[in-house]
Amino acid sequence: MSHPPDGRSTSGTQRIEVTLESLLDSVGLAEEMCTRIAGVAGFDDDDCFKIGMSVREGVINAYNYGSRKQREKKIFLTFELTPEKLVIYIRDQGRGFRLEDVPDPLADENLLKSSGRGIFLMRSFMDEFNVLRPSDGGAEIVMAKRLRPGAGSETQSGAESRPRAS
């Protein structure tokens, strides 16, 4: 990726990679980080909330099911901001899982269960959602939220252009 003298990326894509320890504290940290990145990217308050919540749920899943709360296992979080959308990757070092094996929380037998809604929330709040199985193991959640027309980050446009909250 080349950089003109003012330091801006010519490809229009910016990337932030974070490695988290499998700690409960990492959940809140990831959510806070994501909410701020979404705000800088130009998402309104409502979308920032949904994006932050989605990352929270993704990291909770990685912590509980991927890492099984083992601190030495890492959770890899990547934010990729393109002119069109914010793409978020959450990868764990667990055994991996298939989306089709996740029970439907809306099924009658699951409605009153105390867990099992994280993926459903992510799918509801984000525009794109998928779960991959990386070749080196674990599970990787990939989700994206599209920027509304007219939105743009301070770093990309050079001026603050946050849309009004809906």
Add this chain to the structure above:
Amino acid sequence: MKFRATPRIVGDVLILDLSGSLKLGEGSDVFRNSIRKFLDEGRRRILLNLAAVEHLDSSGIGELVSDYSTARREGGEIKLLKLSRAVDNALLATKLYTLFDIHNDEAEAVASFR
């Protein structure tokens, strides 16, 4: 903000004014223990005032559902009052709106208990 559950009685209804965050590792245990305590004391009509719940995740939702189920099993009822935006978003997204009896007016909510 730290989770709090402040109780008050109106008639024979226990109203719990909840505030702060109801999330994994934040508030879930306090909330569960509060409900358990009041059920053990014989309270069977519980109204949760959620107007000041700032944050809620799937664990918090799970706790709401779990306590709702527990109360019903023990012959009680849990109803919801004044959803904050965070709670509203979460219940809408998880399609749990139809599970709970939700009210915007406290007097009306209290009167709705059979």
